[in-house]
Amino acid sequence: MNYYRLFLLLLLGGLSQLTYAQKKVLFKVAFAPDKTYKTTMTNLTDMEMMVKGDSAMIAQITAGGMKLPIMMQMHQDVATTTKTGTLRADKKIPLTITYDKLSITQSVNGQENTQNANPFANAVIEGTTMGDGKIAIDTIKGVTDEALKAALRQMVNGIQASIKFPENELKIGDSFDQELPMNLPIPQADMKMTLLTKYTLKEIRGNKAIFDLKQNITMDMSIQDTNKGKGIGTGTGAMIFDIDKKIAEQSNSDIQFQFEFGVSGMTMSANCKAKTNVKIDVE
Known part of the structure; x- marks a missing residue:
């Protein structure tokens, strides 16, 4: 009896896998109205850099206290919040994006430096989405520096371009x-x-x-x-x-x-x- 039960379980499992294998799905990235999306990203980078060239130039670099090869490590943490509003009559969904955390710890040849000051702490990105994952930025509040605004726009554009499923x-x-x-x-x-x-x-x-x-x-x-x-x-x-x-x-x-x-x-x-x-x- 146990043999037949095991056989039945294996058969059902095989049929289930076959069903999933044949299942087709149309994938779409989209924002839903009246939701909060909290994103966290962690990046760990290790780098070993070598410098080659004229011996006099290399000697000048090492005389300044730089050790070769240069060993670098970086730990970056980013946290963002995207809040969507109610679907409007024009089929657009209003949204806001804030950068809640941006910290970087960097070590160069053992000398560690941590940057916890978030340059985008006061920034509020306001825009809309049609529910298709694409964001149209209307304005950026809380930031007057144009370079920071450009950086924020580039980061939002990078998020949108991160994955595009086929039709x-x-x-x-x-x-x-x-x-x-x-x-x-x-x-x-x-x-x-x-x-x-x-x-x-x-x-x-x-x-x-x-x-x-x-x-x-x-x-x-x-x-x-x-x-x-x-x-x-x-x-x-x-x-x-x-x-x-x-x-x-x-x-x-x-x-x-x-x-x-x-x-x-x-x-x-x-x-x-x-x-x-x-x-x-x-x-």
């Missing part, structure tokens, strides 16, 4: 690619990065969809038209998407990155490792 339905085993170009505003420099991510739907558990992530990174950098640099990297990760709430409630990535660039007659090269975890709670 067609997906089933287990299906994948799609997303290319995210990034131009980083570095003074007197032109830095372009491209992040290519392949999302593969691995499993559906109830209303949760689990995706595997594979990433490729390329970088081109020039400083004052004379100094050039390049970088490449790869990464892996996972994402849990709530189908009912239409949000990526949890994601993580583990990236390895190498870059090299020339500056002032020297060549600087680095190996980087970065781990990022993002979680979104809906209230």
